[in-house]
Amino acid sequence: MAALLVGATWPAAAFGQPESKLVRGLDKPTIAAMWCSALFFEESFWHDEGSDWSYYYDDLAYILENDLHDGLMEAGLGEAEIDEAWAIFDDAAMALSESDEAGFLAQLEACEDAHGHLTPAPKS
Numbered sequence: 115m116a117a118l119l120v121g122a123t124w125p126a127a128a129f130g131q132p133e134s135k136l137v138r139g140l141d142k143p144t145i146a147a148m149w150c151s152a153l154f155f156e157e158s159f160w161h162d163e164g165s166d167w168s169y170y171y172d173d174l175a176y177i178l179e180n181d182l183h184d185g186l187m188e189a190g191l192g193e194a195e196i197d198e199a200w201a202i203f204d205d206a207a208m209a210l211s212e213s214d215e216a217g218f219l220a221q222l223e224a225c226e227d228a229h230g231h232l233t234p235a236p237k238s
Contacts, residue, residue: 132206136199150225151178152203166236
């Protein structure tokens with residue numbers, strides 16, 4: 115997890131993630147990476163199912179989730195708590211995308227700047 119988070123910078127636009135007592139003890143870069151994963155997951159649904167862009171955002175979401183999993187366990191969260199935290203973040207990302215498209219896209223762009231290198235973007 116440290117390799118994932120080293121050097122990550124978070125512009126103000128990247129902070130819009132939900133508050134939850136489940137993640138209060140985690141550091142800000144970890145919470146921000148969870149939020150980015152949720153934003154990527156939500157964005158994958160806005161593209162045609164099976165399209166290159168849908169797969170790209172889905173891959174980014176799951177790469178981050180998998181990279182963060184062990185750190186979340188080490189922080190004392192059990193599987194049920196981790197699943198609940200992801201559900202809270204995913205629900206908040208969906209609500210943001212439906213209520214504030216510009217805000218959602220600004221945060222998505224900040225997340226792509228920070229994590230887009232994890233998988234190749236589609237050419238088209």
